[in-house]
Amino acid sequence: MANEFSVTRSTEGEITLLALEGFLDAHTAPDFEAAVQQEIDAGHTHLIVDAQELTYISSAGLGVFMGFIEEVREAGGDLKICGLQPSVREVFDLLGFDALFDIEADRASATARFSETPSGGTS
Amino acid sequence: MANEFSVTRSTEGEITLLALEGFLDAHTAPDFEAAVQQEIDAGHTHLIVDAQELTYISSAGLGVFMGFIEEVREAGGDLKICGLQPSVREVFDLLGFDALFDIEADRASATARFSETPSGGTS
Amino acid sequence: MKTLEQSFSLHVPSSTQNLVMIREFIGRVGEQAGLADGDRNKLELAVDEACCNVIEHAYGNDARKEVTVRAHFDADLLRISVIDTGVGFEPSAVEQPELGELIRQRRHGGLGMRLIQKLMDEVRYEIEPGKKNELTMVKRVRPSE
Amino acid sequence: MKTLEQSFSLHVPSSTQNLVMIREFIGRVGEQAGLADGDRNKLELAVDEACCNVIEHAYGNDARKEVTVRAHFDADLLRISVIDTGVGFEPSAVEQPELGELIRQRRHGGLGMRLIQKLMDEVRYEIEPGKKNELTMVKRVRPSE
Ligand SMILES: Nc1ncnc2c1ncn2[C@@H]1O[C@H](COP(=O)(O)OP(=O)(O)O)[C@@H](O)[C@H]1O
Numbered sequence: 179m180a181n182e183f184s185v186t187r188s189t190e191g192e193i194t195l196l197a198l199e200g201f202l203d204a205h206t207a208p209d210f211e212a213a214v215q216q217e218i219d220a221g222h223t224h225l226i227v228d229a230q231e232l233t234y235i236s237s238a239g240l241g242v243f244m245g246f247i248e249e250v251r252e253a254g255g256d257l258k259i260c261g262l263q264p265s266v267r268e269v270f271d272l273l274g275f276d277a278l279f280d281i282e283a284d285r286a287s288a289t290a291r292f293s294e295t296p297s298g299g300t301s
Numbered sequence: 302m303a304n305e306f307s308v309t310r311s312t313e314g315e316i317t318l319l320a321l322e323g324f325l326d327a328h329t330a331p332d333f334e335a336a337v338q339q340e341i342d343a344g345h346t347h348l349i350v351d352a353q354e355l356t357y358i359s360s361a362g363l364g365v366f367m368g369f370i371e372e373v374r375e376a377g378g379d380l381k382i383c384g385l386q387p388s389v390r391e392v393f394d395l396l397g398f399d400a401l402f403d404i405e406a407d408r409a410s411a412t413a414r415f416s417e418t419p420s421g422g423t424s
Numbered sequence: 425m426k427t428l429e430q431s432f433s434l435h436v437p438s439s440t441q442n443l444v445m446i447r448e449f450i451g452r453v454g455e456q457a458g459l460a461d462g463d464r465n466k467l468e469l470a471v472d473e474a475c476c477n478v479i480e481h482a483y484g485n486d487a488r489k490e491v492t493v494r495a496h497f498d499a500d501l502l503r504i505s506v507i508d509t510g511v512g513f514e515p516s517a518v519e520q521p522e523l524g525e526l527i528r529q530r531r532h533g534g535l536g537m538r539l540i541q542k543l544m545d546e547v548r549y550e551i552e553p554g555k556k557n558e559l560t561m562v563k564r565v566r567p568s569e
Numbered sequence: 570m571k572t573l574e575q576s577f578s579l580h581v582p583s584s585t586q587n588l589v590m591i592r593e594f595i596g597r598v599g600e601q602a603g604l605a606d607g608d609r610n611k612l613e614l615a616v617d618e619a620c621c622n623v624i625e626h627a628y629g630n631d632a633r634k635e636v637t638v639r640a641h642f643d644a645d646l647l648r649i650s651v652i653d654t655g656v657g658f659e660p661s662a663v664e665q666p667e668l669g670e671l672i673r674q675r676r677h678g679g680l681g682m683r684l685i686q687k688l689m690d691e692v693r694y695e696i697e698p699g700k701k702n703e704l705t706m707v708k709r710v711r712p713s714e
């Protein structure tokens with residue numbers, strides 16, 4: 179099951195991009211959680227998760243977004259989400275994430291949102 | 302399970318090419334069997350099976366090759382096989398098909414073999 | 425296409441490693457039952473959530489325990505049961521705070537049960553702690569009208 | 570990586586439609602047992618052949634019957650059993666003509682049992698007609714030396 183989920187990190191100015199690939203379930207969520215924790219520990223709070231290559235998410239994956247969003251926003255940053263495939267987007271919407279998270283179409287618009295509203299989203 | 306196996310037919314002079322895609326198991330072998338039977342019924346006995354896109358074969362699939370080869374050769378034709386992926390080739394070899402069938406690397410060499418030895422293979 | 429009744433079952437060790445296998449199994453069952461792609465995705469997710477709860481809560485991540493997934497369908501209905509012999513719980517007593525509240529509490533979970541409810545047409549728990557806890561979920565194969 | 574013993578089982582209606590599901594199941598088991606890709610392919614093929622024989626010969630293509638596939642592994646050995654309650658047969662009495670002979674007879678089959686033998690490290694039949702016929706196949710996880 180080695181390569182069925184991965185997080186790839188890159189930076190663009192003060193923004194950290196985390197690109198997810200594969201499926202994010204209760205088995206792989208700890209990897210994603212560790213990746214976000216590492217950014218926070220390093221003081222990086224302008225985070226964009228690019229989910230273009232993410233094919234599946236369960237509530238364990240959503241839990242990572244939930245668990246960190248307050249902390250990141252309190253520190254003046256945000257955890258924005260972009261590139262969701264329709265079937266994955268549906269799960270976010272079903273649970274009301276669209277009202278509480280800043281979900282953008284792509285990296286460009288997510289990046290642009292950081293200059294508009296530096297301390298986060300629609301909350 | 303609709304699209305997990307398909308046979309695509311084309312012709313090149315007196316040769317009929319049957320391109321296989323997906324997996325050939327006991328569930329899908331009848332489709333392949335019907336396709337070969339149709340050629341024989343139409344008097345087409347110069348057959349090349351192109352297995353480049355075939356990802357899996359079980360003995361039910363091999364049975365189609367076994368069951369028709371004598372008839373086709375007696376009629377002055379052959380049933381040549383080309384493009385086998387290594388994992389599929391391994392199954393042919395394990396059962397000794399390499400000694401009794403004309404297995405070629407690609408369509409070009411399979412086609413060329415028909416001009417060399419019109420009535421079939423290494424038998 | 426299929427009207428014959430059919431039954432399937434899968435038994436696996438209680439570990440999140442086996443969620444992929446469970447989803448593949450359920451996806452194939454859904455396919456054979458004639459579910460559309462969208463409904464099949466929902467089914468896979470609901471069963472994943474149900475099994476996660478068993479693995480984490482019923483068995484406390486003890487991989488020596490076993491999770492059972494049963495499926496049964498006819499032309500109209502697909503019924504899936506997820507069965508454990510773990511601690512059990514009182515489903516009606518589980519509080520389900522809103523997402524905003526969960527976020528304020530910095531919770532990393534608490535969405536599974538409501539997700540199952542939203543994804544399936546019917547959901548029923550039968551709990552006998554330590555003996556047999558069964559979550560039965562129904563999906564209609566054809567829209568009823 | 571895994572040294573824990575693990576057991577899995579799958580029960581499906583006796584139909585070739587379910588071969589994909591059986592192969593996916595066995596592929597995932599092989600993966601968790603730590604088999605290399607090549608060995609996993611062999612395992613999937615051997616189990617496919619065993620199940621085909623049950624579907625066709627033990628149950629005569631009666632889809633109301635059930636095929637059981639059990640898997641058990643530890644760090645060294647992966648053991649798969651395919652179980653039916655069908656007619657049974659005497660494996661040692663089955664003639665296995667050479668491929669050239671099968672071709673001359675225009676046979677469309679007769680390769681399954683020998684293929685299983687070639688693909689697996691150990692093969693054993695236990696036959697009790699109408700009660701329980703079990704084909705057990707073993708694959709070594711690490712080359713023994
Ligand atoms: N199968 C189960 N066995 C025991 N307790 C359960 C089970 N399913 C759910 N629960 C209880 O219900 C609570 C809510 O479950 P859920 O909504 O899925 O969120 P989460 O699992 O993320 O906590 C769990 O925290 C647990 O206490």
Ligand SMILES: Nc1ncnc2c1ncn2[C@@H]1O[C@H](COP(=O)(O)OP(=O)(O)O)[C@@H](O)[C@H]1O
Nearest residue numbers: 622623626627657658663678679680681682683
């Ligand atoms: N599980 C089984 N139950 C009953 N008979 C079987 C079983 N497996 C094999 N046989 C018998 O052994 C013969 C040889 O099987 P095999 O080598 O797999 O070739 P094939 O299935 O193509 O005939 C079958 O034709 C059948 O008579």
